[in-house]
Amino acid sequence: MEQRIEPFVEYLAVERGLSLNTLDSYRRDLESFFRYLGPEVPAVTVRQVQVISYLAYLRKLGxxxxxxxxxxxxIRSFYHFLVREEIIEADPTVNVETPKVEKRLPKxxxxxxxxxxxxxxDSMTAAGSRDKAMLELLYATGIRVSELISIQLDDLNLAAGFLxxxxxxxxxxxxxxGEIAQQALLHYINWGRPQLTRAKVSRAVxxxxxxxxxxxxxxxxxxxxxxxxxxIVTDITPHTLRHSFATHLLERGADLRAVQEMLGHADISTTQIYTHVTRTRLKEAYVSAHPRA
Known part of the structure; x- marks a missing residue:
């Protein structure tokens, strides 16, 4: 099993540049699948009925x-890889129906x-100035939290207001x-961050x-x-500010393609979910305010 999975994971890392978290997710899914099949079933002998059986097993587990x-x-990506590498001829995931997933509107x-x-x-403390800068930048740009914590000093152009x-x-x-995030970053980098470095050399912001x-x-x-x-009583996550960033921009007339580019979505259909959010909020405002709604 490991002899098959690790070259696939290496391919995902090198050829597709996926993150470590995503690679771990692929690895866990495949290890779970092959544990279900048992050690007596080699990866290259898997048939469609076994894939379908595993999906039914997952549903039975709830x-x-x-x-x-x-x-x-x-599993499908793994077998596409084996076909691509000419390790197998037939892909056992062909024509296996993907379960319908209800699209939930983001909070x-x-x-x-x-x-x-x-x-x-509290921006008057070193930690508070850092927290203020992080929150302001997260909402100002819509970046992911993994991207936020990875920012290096060289990634910021504070004079021009670009990241x-x-x-x-x-x-x-x-x-x-914008200017508010710019000012928060300047305050933190010039005053708060030097107090947190503890004489260590780091380029992380x-x-x-x-x-x-x-x-x-x-x-x-x-x-x-x-x-x-x-x-705030909403069950908030770091992604909530990303969702809020996109929704608030579209509510105020921002171009969908521009929002897609800022969010880093490869497919515009991913960004379009926020247009559904804005329509839902518009409907709620209408129902609550119109006398004959």
Whole structure:
């Protein structure tokens, strides 16, 4: 099993430039599939009926359609790779139906909730100035939290108000940010960050209390703390600010293609989900305000 999976994972890393988290997800899905089949079933002998049987097994365990669909996608990619490498001739995932996944509208904050959240950190402390800068930049650019914590000093053009960001698949994009985020970053980098470095040499912009690069988990805890402090009852995640960024832009007339480029979406259909959010919010406003709604 390992002899087959690892070359596939290496291909995903080198040829497609996928992140470590995504590679681990592929690996876990495939290891689960082959554990189900048992050691006596080589990967190259798998047939369509066994793939279908595994998907039925996942449903029997109560797995959501999204999980079943993701597992099938991992298995399908693996066998596409084996066919491509001429290790097998027939792909056992051909014509296996992908479970229908209901598209859920992303949760977004109101402009008022975002403003309360961004005002929650105390900028007069080193950590608070960092937290303020992180939150402002996240909402100003719509970047992912993994992209946020990976920002290096050389990635920022503070004078022009631009950020260079390396997204999924090592794709670079340039994203503008406004004056408020610019001022928060200047305050943090010039005053707060030097207090957090603890004499360590680091090019990472956002540092923790030990002077090391901020982690995803560390930022998650900070976000939860400030959401609670600002009275936000929505179950907020780092992606909530990304969703809010896109929705608020489209509500105010931003071009869909421009939002797609800033978010780093390869397919515009991914960005179009936010147009559904804006229509839903418009309908809610109409129903609540119109006397004959």
């Amino acid at each position: 797995r959501a359609n999204t999980t079943v669909s993701r597992n099938l996608a991992s 977004v904050l109101t402009v008022g909730e975002v403003e309360r959240l961004l005002e929650a950190p 260079r960001c390396m997204g999924k698949g090592s794709k670079e994009r340039i994203i503008p940010f 956002f540092l923790n209390h030990l002077g090391d690069q901020m982690s995803r988990q560390g930022f998650w805890k900070l976000l939860k703390k400030y959401a609670h402090a600002s009275g």
